[in-house]
Amino acid sequence: MNPASSLRKIHFISIGGSVMHNLAIELHLKGFIVTGSDDEIYEPSSSRLAKYGLLPAITGWFPEKVTADLDAVILGMHARQDNPELLKAQELGLKVYSYPEYIFEQSQHKQRVVVAGSHGKTTITSMILHVLRVNNRVFNYLVGAQIEGFDNMVKLSENAPLIVIEGDEYFTSPVDPTPKFMHYQPHIALISGIAWDHFNVFPTWESYVKQFELLADSLPKAGSIIFDETDDMLDVIGQKERPDVVSIAYVAHPYKIEDGRTVLITAQGEVPVLVFGNHNMKNISGARAVCERLGITDEEFYAAIQSFKGAAKRLELLGSNETVHIYRDFAHAPSKVEATTAALKEQFPDRQLVACAELHTFSSLNKAFLGQYRRKLKAADVAVVYFNPLTVEHKRLEAISEEDIRTAFRRDDLKVFTDSAALADFLKTISWQNANLLLMSSGTFGELDLKALADEILAN
Known part of the structure; x- marks a missing residue:
């Protein structure tokens, strides 16, 4: 049975999260019966949920919303282990997913690309999606910011052979300390760089680096790891010998600046782009390497990247x-x-x-x-x-x-x-x-x- 058709009535615990509310909207648009709760919902989540009739009438946790006829419960990171709705779901023996587990459930039979790293992952994911869309590819996605040309931050459909996922290293849920990106089981993983930031989650540099090493080591045979070779720690992880896994290193794309405009220097000639900065030139190189693995030619990539305006709140x-x-x-x-x-x-x-x-x-x-x-x-x-x-x-x-x-x-x-x-x-x-x-x-x-x-x- 197709997994997408087997789950029809879904309840979201912590529906106001940035990915959670987008996933709720996507399932609603697919015809699922969606309910949800949260103890605080901010903009733009509240307006977007309200637009589709999914905004909870009252904030708070209500165990009575969790009933035996639910096909599944999706648990957000904002909830706690003792959340009354979670306890009720466990008592009823309902299937409880984190959103990464649910995304994997819906994409088991697709080619899976995961973009990870301490910085640049939203932009690189957005670049890949933009190039695929311009080239009329059919694909699913999960991305962490609004992008021009995309109504939602999550897309799940049965007919897409491919899903591109922005994967972060944070804990999966209140009951699962695994990094989210480990649940996606990618065939292609891009890691953009490692810069210790999450002091409260990973108290040491070593514990933080370890998460990315685990992701790289999880790649299957015939998988690919794509990485920024100018990041010393990442270069060690990327160059590590892994049987039957392709290792692809990248650096900042060659470019020049003319009158406040950035121009890529390519084998096809000069290509003007709307984004700028050395970090974005690295992002372009990473996106190009992924797109090449997905069968996009350089001509197709450069023609499309010219019109990429960036993700929301990124320069x-x-x-x-x-x-x-x-x-x-x-x-x-x-x-x-x-x-x-x-x-x-x-x-x-x-x-x-x-x-x-x-x-x-x-x-x-x-x-x-x-x-x-x-x-x-x-x-x-x-x-x-x-x-x-x-x-x-x-x-x-x-x-x-x-x-x-x-x-x-x-x-x-x-x-x-x-x-x-x-x-x-x-x-x-x-x-x-x-x-x-x-x-x-x-x-x-x-x-x-x-x-x-x-x-x-x-x-x-």
């Missing part, structure tokens, strides 16, 4: 005029802050670069981890860090001072703000002539309306 242009560009980026980990800042300075070397980073994650606000940010803002002409002391308190971490942050970043002229209004006021005092602004965070800079801020700066 996303908030606004611009003739002399000012304002970008936002999801960058929060040290390696991402460094790569994104360097990319913008390289693209516009003659413009003053004002780079603002918010410390928002558990790792970034941990005093023991702060040193990982050493010199990561060196490419910025004006370097700014924002953090909210209440967030530090909420995460039950040791208090950090402005001086702690200056010392960690190794930059005496670093501007540090703990009040978002004061940060906004400071940015408005800058002379925005021949200057660019970069706003980097996985948060919101204390609920700042970044688009309105950008519009105000550009209007002056």
Whole structure:
């Protein structure tokens, strides 16, 4: 029996997650009866769930929603082990999947590509999907951000021979500490780089690296590992001898910058692209290597990659005029802050670069981890860090001072703000002539309306 037709009534515990709500929508569109619960649902999940009639009427956990007639329960990472709905499902003997297990269940008979790594995986996955779509390929996918031309972040259909999955190294669920990417059992695995970030999940560098080694070692015969050979630790993992597994190394794609535009240098000639920065040139090389394994020719790849605009919140242009560009980026980990800042300075070397980073994650606000940010803002002409002391308190971490942050970043002229209004006021005092602004965070800079801020700066 086709696995997709055997599960028709599904309940989501923690339906508001970024992948969870997209999976719920996809199953609803496939004709499944979908219900769900969560104790907090933020935008854009709430609006998207509401659009399809899937938003829970009341937040909270309701064991009565879990009934014996359910075909399966899908458990999100946000729930806890003692979640009352999970306990009820276990009591009833229902099949409980994490979303990676469910995705694998639905794609057992497909060719599976997994894109992993500490940075770049959303962009590389998005590039591959874009190229496949432009070339009219039939495929399924799971990606971690909205991409132009794709309505949903998850697609599961019976007729697609291929699925491309963005796979992360975080725990699978509250009852399964396996990294998510291990459940997908890929035939092709790309690892973009290894930079220790998840201090709360992997307390040592060694424990973090081990996850990627496990992924590489899990590849089947005739499988492929594709990796950035400029990453020293990854190069060791990638070059390791594995019987009947193809090892493919890549480096940044050759390119040049002309008048603020990046152009790829290829055997077919020069190819202008809309993304920029050395890290994105690596992303392009990785995506190209995967696409080649999937039967896409270089001509097809380069024709398609020209129109790739990037994934949401990855060097996303908030606004611009003739002399000012304002970008936002999801960058929060040290390696991402460094790569994104360097990319913008390289693209516009003659413009003053004002780079603002918010410390928002558990790792970034941990005093023991702060040193990982050493010199990561060196490419910025004006370097700014924002953090909210209440967030530090909420995460039950040791208090950090402005001086702690200056010392960690190794930059005496670093501007540090703990009040978002004061940060906004400071940015408005800058002379925005021949200057660019970069706003980097996985948060919101204390609920700042970044688009309105950008519009105000550009209007002056």
